[in-house]
Amino acid sequence: MEKLADSLSGKLETLRPLSKECSIYRVPEPKRCLHPSHYTPQMVSIGPFHHGKEELKAMEEHKRRYLKCFLQRTKVRMARFLAFIKDREVELRNCYAEIIHNLQSDEFVTMVLVDAVFLIEFFLRNYKDNLITDDDRFFRKPELYYVIRYDFYLLENQLPLFILGDLFNLANTATYDDLYKNVSIVSITCFFLRADILAVLPIDKNLLEIHFSEAKHFLDLLILCLQQSQSRPQIVLKDLNIPGVKELHQGGIKFKSGSSECLLDIKFNNGILEIPSLTVYRRTERLFRNLLDFESMHGYTRYFNDYIIMMCNLISSPKDAELLIENEIIGLGYTETLPAIFRSLDEECIMDKSNFQYSGIVTNLQSYRKLPWHKWNTTLKQNYFNTSWASISVIAAVILLLLTVIQTVCSLIERIA
Template sequence: MAHSFPEWNFDSNHSTEAENGRIVVIWNPALSVITYLKAPQLVVCGVFDPITSCSFTVAFVYAFNDRMNRLPLWADIKRLASSPVLRNASELSRHLEYEKMEQHKKKYLENFALMYGNQTVEEFIRIIVRDEKIVRACYAESTDWISSEDFVEMMLVDSVFILVFLKQTGRRYIDKTGDFLFDKSCHRDTIFEDLLLLENQLPFSLLENLFGPFFIKFGDNLTFHELDSAGVDIVGNKVERGTSFERGVLTMPCFTARGHTERLWRNIMALEQCHYTYAAYVCHYITFLDFLIDTEQDVELLVNKGVIKNLLGHSESVVEMVNKMCLGLADNGSYYYDIAERLNKYYDNRLNRSLATLRRVYFKDLWTGTATIAAVIILVLTLIGTVTSVLQVTQDDSDPTKSLLPPPPSRDL
């Protein structure tokens, strides 16, 4: 079947309970299909088309030739006639939407395995199995009716979906991605709202154990002052408006902090939030500044680097202005995601911080650098002299000719 209809989905009523089943249902993966009933002569499916939002129920019949053998078929049809599934179209639609979302989650798991390897997935399974009793105890209602295998699979699929969804949310997509959750912002917002519901949440301890290595730390403690201490060279760009980070140099557009700057920026940000959600350049830039400016030292550093021209007088006024402007701002990802990721990697590199400390303490100016080099030369010469003396003493002790006593004088007259 997979050879004749590649990448299509199918189901059949042929099984150990229905050895004579002859019905095969094949459908395009763009449709969401769930099988409600499989009998030897009947297959009933619910179909949902996400493009047209149309849903319906369809029954496939392949009756036996003998009248007596067809009696079970008529009994099945009578039961279907009174079934609430056929009478409640809205319930069917919700059920199919749920099934569609479950299939989408499994696609996330497949892509996750391709990106991070099957070993990572197996490690996730090992952690879930290890903590299964603790995870089950976190739920108010009993989960004993779910088998261990199904429970582990459910936790795995939902956890990976949350992980991939959160990582993808931080990025900014200009073109269509092929993922309906991100091609329309309303779907992404709906998922966020669903994740906040208590009945949809997974135990935080489980997510913390699984997600620890995957998320970068940005915005909590990392500031411009700390980036400078790690050796990041911050440069103000008066010509171009773009921000870049290459080879340890963070280039940023310059701006002047005036009395009307906050009012101007707030109006531009409001315009972007309402009409340019996917091109909110000013909102993203202000958010980037908000992450990295926490103290007056950060502002003074940017003033010295030529990034900010402070006409407000006090550095504290700039800190307060930048930190307040992001309050209530809708988070739709950021164009600075990749830059933030590279900055964190650069800061986490111990060699970069060590070299920065060396330059800042021992080579901060010409005189300090000259004194440092002179001290190193003296230290090297002293070390060479010490090693030479030790080697000389060692050679003297190991020379057998120098340890022999002189011969006694002759008694011959």
């Protein structure tokens, strides 16, 4: 036993300390098994977790072509870039939540250079189309462009943003012309994100630049932008039953497309529930799932988690989705699968009734729809004043009833007289 204890003690002594700076995580295997395609890059690996996979090797040549073009515009030698990354290797490795055993130092440094420059060059060509070469397989072949960018927002497929900025600035110290004049990693990256992600994830586009310097990677940047407007007073949610849109509609509540640019900024005032508009695309569920997991694993306040719970309850049936489409809150996209998408995402969410971000809204909604007058008023409008002809018919019937009453009263008066 002493010998065994010494062996185990030796292993304990060789344990490397884990960094508190990690921000790029592996998805737990149980989650991966449920939705493997939502966490696995389809075309390009970025960073160490999926590096070297056989199905992604075809992209390595395209990465190297981008690296070649990037180096041709700067007087900085490749050895200088590699040395620059080597000096930051420990910091880079500490960004990952697990130790990268499969890549030795030289392999790791090379991987970072190739992947980082690929992203920089991709954003540069998107920003300055005169940099696009005739043999570019992404910008000359739009179908590849539309697929590859899906991989940029996967939790396991990230590089720290700081290395992109450092390498771009290093290249810009000695270029052959003014190609990079008035251009920064912030400007080219945010230019791409505004065009690519805002249709799927409505956020204030100005927040991208504001939060860029503090963001660890692309997913972190998006989460930081979503958190910006969330400062609601919290109350304990006593009734966990969040009514669906149809049920709320029958209770007299109206719906309006929210004026806020932030997807999470749901409001309820004077009987009107404002929900920021959302169009669901093929990649929406994939993006939302990775955002959810990052928010949870990184220890952020669960703003996005609570949004998914709220929307799942509001859109619990196709009828709920139809009402939101009629009110121009949900755009025409993959709307037929909307309830199923939010239900699937909701399965991974955690409901904390003491810290639910929409607890005040839910409580007010529950109180409002219980008031009899609101329900009677809504029933009257929906059943008797739902069209102009129905309104005319009801008014005519009321007038006829009044005339009949008047005639009856007059007859009684004549008889008495």
